[in-house]
Amino acid sequence: MRIWDISQVVRPDMPVWPGEPPVRVMRNVEIGDGCPVNVGEIDAPLHAGTHADAPLHYAPDGAASADCDLAPYIGRCVLVDVRHAAARVEMGDVDWDAVAGAERVIFRTYDRFPAEVWDSDFTAIAPDVVARLREGGVRLVGTDAPSLDPETSKTMDAHHEILAGDMRILEGLVLDDVPPGEYELIALPLKIAAADASPVRAILRELAK
Numbered sequence: 001m002r003i004w005d006i007s008q009v010v011r012p013d014m015p016v017w018p019g020e021p022p023v024r025v026m027r028n029v030e031i032g033d034g035c036p037v038n039v040g041e042i043d044a045p046l047h048a049g050t051h052a053d054a055p056l057h058y059a060p061d062g063a064a065s066a067d068c069d070l071a072p073y074i075g076r077c078v079l080v081d082v083r084h085a086a087a088r089v090e091m092g093d094v095d096w097d098a099v100a101g102a103e104r105v106i107f108r109t110y111d112r113f114p115a116e117v118w119d120s121d122f123t124a125i126a127p128d129v130v131a132r133l134r135e136g137g138v139r140l141v142g143t144d145a146p147s148l149d150p151e152t153s154k155t156m157d158a159h160h161e162i163l164a165g166d167m168r169i170l171e172g173l174v175l176d177d178v179p180p181g182e183y184e185l186i187a188l189p190l191k192i193a194a195a196d197a198s199p200v201r202a203i204l205r206e207l208a209k
């Protein structure tokens, strides 16, 4: 069955959230002079690239990445194309028939994912859309944007609708080549203690016919 890799490349020059330190990938030990191995090290903001927010990101007593149940991050999901949305994905932008009964919904907002430059004007998700998804039984909401809320948000309203249903979030997905439809999602957060987010290797797999 076909696999779509919907993850960004983690690299030193990747765009990160304004004010965050850059990603660094170092080589601490090199093969040669009696040393049999190369050994590297990575230093990256937890929200860099394709990642899963933990509840700790938007709730002071929220669960950290290491403490999140894995079930929301594996299973059937519906990918919806909302490239027609403006500043936010609003109720009228969503094909509610397509997401009916879905446990996981991921939104495509970009024609082409901006891999080279930071996009401050990304398409957010309106809080009432998240609330409607929660009421419909959705456990996980994903997006190719770097956040559910606008970059300048001080209230994180969409994140708080997620919190109200203890739902999970994927951000920074790369959905350019994936047709709308139903897939198997696999995108497991790393078991990082006290972390408010974790990088994930997100994939979509075709469902068995």
Ligand SMILES: Nc1ccccc1C(=O)C[C@H](N)C(=O)O
Binding pocket: 017, 020, 047, 053, 057, 146, 147, 148, 149, 171
């Ligand atoms: N680094 C930040 C600093 C301040 C506010 C937000 C961020 C984010 O990274 C956004 C995050 N991806 C989010 O889950 O909305």
Ligand SMILES: [Zn+2]
Binding pocket: 047, 051, 052, 053, 146, 147, 171, 197
């Ligand atoms: Zn995030």
Ligand SMILES: [Zn+2]
Binding pocket: 053, 146, 147, 148, 149, 159, 169, 171
């Ligand atoms: Zn977020």
